[in-house]
Amino acid sequence: MNEKVPWPVKIGLSFGSLCENTTYYLFYTYFLYYLTNIAGINPAVAGIICSVAVVWDGVIDPFIGYLSDNSKNPKGRRIPLIKNGAIGLGIAMIMLFFPHNLTGVSQIIYYVFMVILYWTCYSFIVIPWTALGSELTDNYGERNKILMTICIFALPFIAVANSGPMWVQEWLKPIGYTEAQCWLVTAVFGAVLVVAGAIIVNISCKGREAAHKTKDDLTETMTLNGVMKTYANLLKLKQYRIILINGLFFMAACTLCTVMIVYVLKYNVGMDEGEIGTFWIIFSVFTAVGAPFTSWFANRTDKKTSYIMFCAIMTICYIIYYFTGMRTPMHAYVFAALFSFGTAGFWIMYYSMLADNTQLYEFVYGKKREGAIMSLSSFAITTGGAFATFIAGSLLEFVGYRADGPMTESVLKGILGTATLVPAGMLVIAIISLSSYKLNKKEFNALKIALELKRQNEEYSTELFAKAL
Numbered sequence: 001m002n003e004k005v006p007w008p009v010k011i012g013l014s015f016g017s018l019c020e021n022t023t024y025y026l027f028y029t030y031f032l033y034y035l036t037n038i039a040g041i042n043p044a045v046a047g048i049i050c051s052v053a054v055v056w057d058g059v060i061d062p063f064i065g066y067l068s069d070n071s072k073n074p075k076g077r078r079i080p081l082i083k084n085g086a087i088g089l090g091i092a093m094i095m096l097f098f099p100h101n102l103t104g105v106s107q108i109i110y111y112v113f114m115v116i117l118y119w120t121c122y123s124f125i126v127i128p129w130t131a132l133g134s135e136l137t138d139n140y141g142e143r144n145k146i147l148m149t150i151c152i153f154a155l156p157f158i159a160v161a162n163s164g165p166m167w168v169q170e171w172l173k174p175i176g177y178t179e180a181q182c183w184l185v186t187a188v189f190g191a192v193l194v195v196a197g198a199i200i201v202n203i204s205c206k207g208r209e210a211a212h213k214t215k216d217d218l219t220e221t222m223t224l225n226g227v228m229k230t231y232a233n234l235l236k237l238k239q240y241r242i243i244l245i246n247g248l249f250f251m252a253a254c255t256l257c258t259v260m261i262v263y264v265l266k267y268n269v270g271m272d273e274g275e276i277g278t279f280w281i282i283f284s285v286f287t288a289v290g291a292p293f294t295s296w297f298a299n300r301t302d303k304k305t306s307y308i309m310f311c312a313i314m315t316i317c318y319i320i321y322y323f324t325g326m327r328t329p330m331h332a333y334v335f336a337a338l339f340s341f342g343t344a345g346f347w348i349m350y351y352s353m354l355a356d357n358t359q360l361y362e363f364v365y366g367k368k369r370e371g372a373i374m375s376l377s378s379f380a381i382t383t384g385g386a387f388a389t390f391i392a393g394s395l396l397e398f399v400g401y402r403a404d405g406p407m408t409e410s411v412l413k414g415i416l417g418t419a420t421l422v423p424a425g426m427l428v429i430a431i432i433s434l435s436s437y438k439l440n441k442k443e444f445n446a447l448k449i450a451l452e453l454k455r456q457n458e459e460y461s462t463e464l465f466a467k468a469l
Contacts, residue, residue, distance in 0.1 A: 005136050010146055012204020013136075014153035016129040018197025019086055021154050022190050023093070023122050025161035028258045028385065029280075031115075032392055034097070037403040038180055039107065047393015049108065051386040053115030061123050061382065065375020066227045068128045069368070077371075078128035079202050085124030086198030090191030092118040097187035099180045119382075125198065127378055131370035132205060134355035147348040148295035154347070155284045155291075157197075161190070162280030166273040230372050233365055239468055240357045240373070243350070244380040245433040250311065250346055251384035252391075253426035257318070257339065259392045260419035267407050268325075268416055269332050278329075283336040283343075290344035298349060302440040303356075307349035311431050314342025318424035322417060342427075350377075353437070356444050360468065363451045392418060438467040 027050075035046035064081075071077040096114045100107075133146055168189075169182045177185070234240055265271045265279060290310070298306035317338040326332055354377050358370050399414025439447070446464035453460035462469060 004142060005146060009204055010149040011153065012200055013133055014150045015197045015200035017150055017154035018157050019125045019194045021157045022161045022193045023089060025158055026190055028255050029162050029262060030165055032259050032389060033262050034183060038183065043393045043396035043401055045108065047390045049111050049115065050389035052112060053119055055386045056116050057119035057123055057382045060120060061127060061375040061378040062231055063227060064123050064127050065371040066230060068131055068371035078132040079206060081128040082125050082198050083202055085121045086195050089121035089125060090194050092121055093191045094187045097183045099184060127371060127375045129201065130351060130374040134358055134370045145295065147352045148291055151291040151344060151348050152288055155288045159281055159284035163277035166277035170273045230369060231376055234361065234372060234376055237360060239360060239437060239439045242433060242437045243353055244377060246430050247350055247377055248380045248384040249426045249430035249433065251381040252388045253423035254343060255385040255388035256392055257419050257423045259389055260415060263415050264326055264419050265332055268412050269327065269329060271329055271332065275329050279332055279336050282333050283340045286337040286340035287344045290341040291348060294345050294348050303349045303353050304434060304437050304440055307345050308431055308434060310342050310345025311427055313338065315424050315427040318420040322420040326416065356439055359447055359451055360439060363447060363454065443468045
């Protein structure tokens, strides 16, 4: 399995980020803003709506991951889940932004139900998709290339998800569309992209997963005891626990900034929809620049060093901007460029390190569990995201933010601090947690050799990667 993955397959797999990033960034960048400014919901309640739904997503992720690993569907373990999830997600996306006349408790119940459906379908796509990518090869450098390709191809989709809603309003408001109608148009367009992404993944990767099924995968049935045993075993792996903790705090930091930045750009900087759209275009362009450099640097050093360096850049950026302020569009555009480098480092290195842990799990327990590994990590990062959205709504309420209220100096300072200083503290914890990670390039290559010998019932040594165990 130490093989090169053809570029058409890498590129086709990368279109899964149409499903992932369109969904992820549309929700995290704008949905709290949509609830407070369009639906008119109290900021604290809006934060709870977002966080409860994302917590639900984290709870079901382990079951979806286990199902993905043990499905007996003759058409494949991963791809059928991706296709069905995309259809459901497209419907949920439209309904989430569909204008209605509900108010009070019924309005809250509607949004809670819709975001639960939204994130459930998201998990049915993303967990099998990330697992599919990790099982295509166990080559250390090739995995970096796969993640780099996904990251680069994801950038136009991230740009569309982040800047698209602003451009839709910029274009449609002058011809009579209301802001709520603009959001519905955005959701319909996003749903089309999600379904298209799933179709392309299906075409490019069809049949490639079947070769990696094991006898255990084909005979094991899904039971609650089996699910709990798999995840209990995973949590016994120290290197994997480190990745989970890091992912939780990094995602909490990144999500909090992403959720709050639209408030900063609109109120602190005074940018209009077109300028906010430009902010996200710059973010995407500089992420494209950072992604190849991240992969190149990691292949010449190791993933941990590369990841920590980019996280440190992001942390310093947050701290500087809290104390200097963000007053002009140019300040915001520079922030977008710096913010992008840390994001590129996370999406490439985090998932690549997760993929490396699939070999560690197989070495210890004798089974392939790519879906379980990805789903438990998804639980960690969605928990971080849920915590961030709750914090965002609570701090907006604490600083006195109201969509139709006065933007006093204290409110503006509170918005900026929530978007910068609080995430900086979370990133420091993420960096510290990763400092003890031991499954680097040398250890991983030694692990692969030992694993292959173990598969063949031959003698092997764990001396070179003992610390990773």
